[in-house]
Amino acid sequence: MCLTMTPRNLSLRLVAVATLLLALDGCVNLDDAAGLSKLSDEARISLPRVSNDVAGTCARQNILFENTPSAERPPNEQAQDCKPYREIADHLAKDENVLADYFDALGKLASNQPMGYDATIETNVAATGANSALSANAIAAGNDAQSILKSLADAATKGYREKQLGQLIQQTDPAIQSLTQSLKKVITVNYATLLSNEELSLDTFYQGPMASAQPNERLALILVQRQYAQDKTALQSRKDDIAAYGKIMDDIAALHTKLKQEADKKASIVEICKQVRPIVLSLKAALADIQSRSK
Amino acid sequence: MKTKTPAAKTPTPVPQASTTLSDDQMQALAQSFHDIAVEIGQVRLNAITAGSKLTDPAIVQLQGYVYSLMNVAAGFAMQAANLTLANADQAVNQISLATKAADGALEKLQNIDKAVSIASSVIVLAMAISTKDPGQIESAAKSVAKSAGLAI
Numbered sequence: 001m002c003l004t005m006t007p008r009n010l011s012l013r014l015v016a017v018a019t020l021l022l023a024l025d026g027c028v029n030l031d032d033a034a035g036l037s038k039l040s041d042e043a044r045i046s047l048p049r050v051s052n053d054v055a056g057t058c059a060r061q062n063i064l065f066e067n068t069p070s071a072e073r074p075p076n077e078q079a080q081d082c083k084p085y086r087e088i089a090d091h092l093a094k095d096e097n098v099l100a101d102y103f104d105a106l107g108k109l110a111s112n113q114p115m116g117y118d119a120t121i122e123t124n125v126a127a128t129g130a131n132s133a134l135s136a137n138a139i140a141a142g143n144d145a146q147s148i149l150k151s152l153a154d155a156a157t158k159g160y161r162e163k164q165l166g167q168l169i170q171q172t173d174p175a176i177q178s179l180t181q182s183l184k185k186v187i188t189v190n191y192a193t194l195l196s197n198e199e200l201s202l203d204t205f206y207q208g209p210m211a212s213a214q215p216n217e218r219l220a221l222i223l224v225q226r227q228y229a230q231d232k233t234a235l236q237s238r239k240d241d242i243a244a245y246g247k248i249m250d251d252i253a254a255l256h257t258k259l260k261q262e263a264d265k266k267a268s269i270v271e272i273c274k275q276v277r278p279i280v281l282s283l284k285a286a287l288a289d290i291q292s293r294s295k
Numbered sequence: 296m297k298t299k300t301p302a303a304k305t306p307t308p309v310p311q312a313s314t315t316l317s318d319d320q321m322q323a324l325a326q327s328f329h330d331i332a333v334e335i336g337q338v339r340l341n342a343i344t345a346g347s348k349l350t351d352p353a354i355v356q357l358q359g360y361v362y363s364l365m366n367v368a369a370g371f372a373m374q375a376a377n378l379t380l381a382n383a384d385q386a387v388n389q390i391s392l393a394t395k396a397a398d399g400a401l402e403k404l405q406n407i408d409k410a411v412s413i414a415s416s417v418i419v420l421a422m423a424i425s426t427k428d429p430g431q432i433e434s435a436a437k438s439v440a441k442s443a444g445l446a447i
Binding site for chain 2: 054058061065068069071072073074076077080084085088136137138185189190191193194196197200201203204207208209211212
């Protein structure tokens, strides 16, 4: 067996390896494999667009309420107080940010860059503190987010590098699984109820006056019908966002499970690329889906 | 040797265990109140289609109930995580039976006064839940069932 290699043979081998890596979408480390940093950037844009609407739906319902003539509603009836919903939306945005921070940190570790999270971690941990006015799912999400932040703080303090990546993934997996499922439930179940309320508000706002329209109000009726249809379309688009959000959370959980499995097996980068690629593509599509609807 | 027989103890009442409602139970309550709001909205719309005015007192009252029930549903869905009830499962059962009866009765209802009566009893039930008093919840749940025509 020949143990020495001529410079020409070595160059050929390097070219062959580089070609293989390029064929695998440029996978040279885990960050390339899973596109962790890019995913984290996309998540920071798309996820709050959905969760912010926990407060948005309250504001829209109040507009409908205020535009209902006072003679058509009980005098003691008040518009909703949207402050608690804004607090919940802020809380969810912080939890989503932790998720994005985490994947960004994985990306940095994977490409052996320093994490540099010390400054933000303290603030975020304090900001996600318990809020008794939240649903159980929102509270669970907050606790998981804190646990992930503590792991990140620990990793930053101990100066983790690429070789400790598997350790971090294994350590945070239960919290990632729990956080993604809690966020999914807050949006697909709790927030979905708020949107159902908004749909009822819309129906109540438009259908009554439309049903009592006089024959000489024909043209005005057509305009109102169009506005109603437009509002219903916007509502449907928000319902579609709920489905996409649920899929994103499932995909993030599946991606992390896969990364953990590959870390357990000490798999090669090429193998990790192969394993996570379908999930990453699905995740990118769902994130883009939300962004395309919000344009 | 004589053995002492223990003195007969007077039975002490066993305190009812308080349980915090699970998120699924909270969501089920939210859904029930939302569904009733939808049915009341439909009764209101049917009445308007049949010729009632938007400003008729009963129509205005139904509109108010729709708002109130939606607020109750939203509260259960997103905020009130700390609802702890004595005999929670039993209470949730009573509420569930009552709200199902109300939902079912409203579905085919044409009589607007009857709808007002059912809706008002459901609002009282929502207020009873917020007091966390099992007695009030049971009594309010019975009233809902009664106004919906269910004998319990």
